[in-house]
Amino acid sequence: MTTRPLAAVRSLKVKLGLLVAASTTVAAIVALAGRSAGASVWLTLPVTLALALAVTQLLALGMTAPLREMTAAARRMAQGDYDVRITPTSRDEVGELTRAFTTMSRDLATVDAQRRELVATVSHELRTPLAAQRAVLENLADGIGGADGLDLAVRQAERLSQLVEDLLDLARVDAGKAPLATSDVALAGFLADVVADAEATGRDVRYDLDVEPGLVVSADPGRLHQLVANLLDNASRHSPAGGTVTVRALREPGGANHYVLEVADQGEGIAPADRERVFERFGTVGATDGGGTGLGLAIARWVTDLHGGSISFVDPAPGATGARARVVLPLTPPVRPAPKEAPVTTTVPEGPATAIRPSPPAPPISDDLFGGFWPDGTPGRLSLLAGSLGVGLLAAIVLPERNVGLGWTLLVLAAGAVVLGAARDRRDPFTLACAGLCGLLALVPVVRAAEWLTPLSLLAGGTLMVAGVTRGRTLPGFVVAGLSWPLAGLRGLPWLGRTLALLTGLGHGAALLRTVVLSVVGLLVFGLLFASADALFAEWAGALVPDADLDSFVLRAFITIAVGGVVLAAAYLALNPPRVDRAPGEPRPVAHRFEWLAPVVVVDLVFAAFLIAQAAVIFGGHDYLERTTGLTYADYVHQGFGQLTIATALTLLVVWSAARKAPRATYADRAWLRAALGVLCAQTLVVVASALHRMHVYQEAYGFTELRLLVDVFEGWLGLLVLAVAVAGWRLRATWLPRFALISGAVAFLGVVALNPEAWVAERNLDRYAETGKIDTGYLNGLSDDAVPALVDAPEEIRDCLLVGRTEADxxxxxxxxxxALAAEHLGVEPWPGEELACPAPS
Incomplete structure (x- = not known):
């Protein structure tokens, strides 16, 4: 069973107070520890929230689950299924309610079973005499049977009447409406009268009555008559022809307050295994033989219970055969109080294990939050938890106090391996393509020294990862997949609970903890011994084991939790991806063509006017531009580049909207769609070319930078998308376009990395210096070591200014x-000299 920390607390209010206090305390301690260790708020805040939520989840385990289980059970009971049981898990008000609910469901199940059994058995008992009576009446209608047939019909009617009377008697007793009207009864005369009534039935048996003289008891004469009459009826029906039914009444030997009634026959008797079952309603023994209703002995037991006595079948007297019923009754029945409503008990009644089926576990609260968008039913997986924890520990070793390099690549590859191993559709071509690109992006930290490339590569890799494992197909699907990654930390809590339950089950709690502690102790003891005994071993250990000061330990603990949690959330996203692509709604084309065509034509005309202006600038020259606008050409191209980039992106939105609203029923509709959007895409490609030309002119005038290079690549990627949109528009099919945009964007970024952007920027600026004599040595000196192979080839008069302060890092x-490493080969081990340099001013 899952451990519930607050199960022993008897008050729900106290539980809530402890929950709030514990969560707040943990959050405060973790936040203070992170602050004292120098961790940034972006690292401290999510870790603090995660640990506080974990404590809340642990302490609240089972507090609300019974309420959800009772809700589900109540719905089942409303549908007629009373076979449910909710196991109480606490001693508070919710636990008491759970016990009361379980008692109620068990009682209702018992009543429902009795109702079904009664209906079935009564139907069975009524069918036999009714069928016989119908046959007799049909014979009489056909003139067959005569007086004998009438007698048989009367007997069947009497049997039906007796059955109904017996049922009414039992109903009164069950309802508690059968009080005793006691009076003094002289048993000798009373039993003689009952025997006389039994002799009147005409059965071929003899009755032997033996009553202790002068025996007077207090009893309800009517109920006692029912008891004895039913016993005599049962005995006479099972006695052989000419047999004897013995009736005896005497004080109980050794008991002054009770008397005994015995009725014995000379029939086949009752097997010991059946002696208790015969008192059930419609019991198999004596239920249908000889015309009985199957209720006589059940009524006999109820009458006995009303008088405070007991009834049973015992072995026959020595030397005798047959059945022997023995009734022990008090001389004075106990006072029976008026029936009262039974109070609700909080103790679950004992009963057979198969009588009640346990209620299924209540669905987690997160199911209500995410609904059908993100169903959960995946089993726990210890391998994913262990892998994520391992990645977190690797991050704690690699990230603090180390430059970007091989460790970062190993860390990203390890995280990717955990996520890909968890992916449900890891063999899907799109998923494999995304995984391959993620692998290439993971090489960026080890290949390039420019640190600004690493976060961009992580962002691109994360986007590819969530799109690949969720198998998104649309742009909204990619956005939802990205949002699902942080939400997986909440959606995956039930799955994490199932995984931790597996961990507890494997290690049996204390045994697992003991194993971990012993393993850590062994590692520390023998590791320290061997490190002190061997210098090389100590060097290896020092390269792997970080510093052990308190602040460093706290910081690394934060990193372990943060990185491990992020990887675990991504692994759960891959294991149980949400439905990011909802079924798209059918496009609703406009009723008239002009409704979509007119806006697109207007945009086409605006684009055409802009292109005409561009042509005027090209053919008019710089003098015409400056005379008309008052701007130099460099200022002119810089002023409009951003607007052209926005216009290119908005064009894609216009094309998407028009394609959804334009009707395609006729050939003319499709022709107008292709023509209007084709013209727009063609003009947009010209705008892209103009934007790229403007950026080139601006760079020639003001120099080359990494940002301007990225903007160039982004604008070129937009132009590629416009071309792809034109192809999709001509085919009128664009389902492949979102994935193409994602893959092509990642490939474009990898192309930038492969280009070595900072070395490229350095080369372009040196070429510009050779042509114009203009250079910003301070900017080039601030480039990363990726640019060193290009900077060492700079002219001598500026080389020292470009390389000053650079040296091989330890x-x-x-x-x-x-x-x-390449920069170190060009620089050597000594710092580059740079005393009293006279560097050119930026231009």
């Missing part, structure tokens, strides 16, 4: 980076 193997 790094371990986890920080190894190809860009820095």
């Amino acid at each position: 790094e371990d193997w986890l920080e190894w980076n190809l860009g820095r």
Whole structure:
């Protein structure tokens, strides 16, 4: 069973108070520890929230589950299914309610079973005499049977009447409406009268009556008559022809307050295994033989219980055969109080294990939050938890106090391996393509020294990862997939609970903790011994084991939790991806063509006017531009580049909207759609070319930078998308377009990385210096080591200004980076001289 920390607390209010106090305390301690260790707020805040939520989840475990289980059970009971049981897990008000609910459901199940059994058995008992009576009446209608047939019909009617009377008697007793009207009864005369009534039935048996003289008891004469009459009826029906039914009444030997009634026959008797079952309603023994109703002995037991006595079948007297019923009754029945409504008890009645089926576990609260968008039913997986924790520990070793390098690449590849191993559709071509691109992006930290490339590569890799594991197909699907990653930390809590339950089950709690502690102790003891005994071993251990000061330990603990949690959320997203692509609604084309065509034509005309203006600038020259606008050409191209980029992106939105609203029923509709949007895409490609030309002119005038290079690549990617949109529009099919945009964007970024952007920027600026004599040495000196192979070839008069202060860094193997290694080969081990340099001013 799952441990519930607050199960022993008997008050729900106290539980809530403890919950709030514990969560607040944990959050405060973790936040203070992170602040004292120097962790940034972006690292401290999510870790603090995660640990506070974990404490809340642990302490609140089971507090609301019984309420949800009772809700589900009540719905089942409303549909007629009373076979439910809710196991109480606490001693508070909710636990008491759970016990009362379980008692109620068990009682209702018992009543429902009795009702069904009664209906079935009564129907069965009524069918036999009715069928016989119908046959007799049909014979009489056909003139067959005569007086004998009438006698048989009367007997069947009497049997039906007796059955109804017996049922009414039992109903009165069950309802508690059968009080005793006691009076003094002289048993000798009373039993003689009952025997006389039994002799009147005409059965071929003899009755032997033996009553203790002068025996007077207090009893209800009517009920006692029912008891004895039913016993005599049962005995006479099972006695052989000419047999004897013995009736005896005497004080109980050794008991002054009770008397005994015995009725014995000379029939086949009752097997010991059946002696208790014969008192059930419609019991098999004596239920249908000889015309009985099957209720006589049940009524006999109820009458006995009313008088405070007991009834049973015992072995026959020595030397005798047959059945022997023995009734023990008090001389004075106990006072029976008026029936009262039974109070609700909080103790679950004992009963057979198969009588009640346990209620299924209540669905987690997160099911109500996410609904059908993100169903959950995946089993726990210890491998994913262990893998995510391992990645978190690797991050704690690699990230603090180390430069971007091989360790970062190993960390990203390890995280990707955990996520890909959890992916439900890891063999899907799109998922494999995204995984391959993610692998290439993971090489960026070890290949390039420019640190601004690493976060961009992580962002691109994360986007590809969530799109690949969720198999998104649309742009909204990609956005939803990205939002699902942080939400997986909440949606995956039930799955994490199932995984931790597996962990507890495997290690049996204390045994698992003991194993971990012993393993850590063994690692520390023998590791320290061998490190002190061997210098090389100590060097290896020092390269792997971080500093052990308190602040460093706290910081690394934060990193372990943060990175491990992020990877675990991504693994759950891959294991149980949400339905990011809802079934798209059918496009609703407009009723008239002009409704979509007119806006598109207007945009086409605006684009045409802009292109005419561009042509005027090209053919009019710089003098015409300056005379008309008052701007130099460099200022002119810089002024409009951003607007052209926005216009290119908005064109894609216009094309998408028009394609959804334009009707396609006729050939003319499709022709107008292709023509209008085709013209727009063609003009947009010209705008893209103009934007790229403007950026080139601006760079020639003001220099080359990484940002301007990225903007160039982004604008070129937009132009590629416009071309793809034109192809999709001509085919009138664009389901492949979102994935193409995602893959092509990642490939474009990898192209930038492969280009070595900072070296490219350095080369372009040096070429510009050779042509114009203009250069910003301070900017070029601030470039990363990726630019060093290009900077060492700079002219001598500026080389020292470009390389001053650079030297080989003292790094371990986890920080190894190809860009820095190549730079070290060009620079050597000594710092580049730079005393009293006279560097050109930026121009």
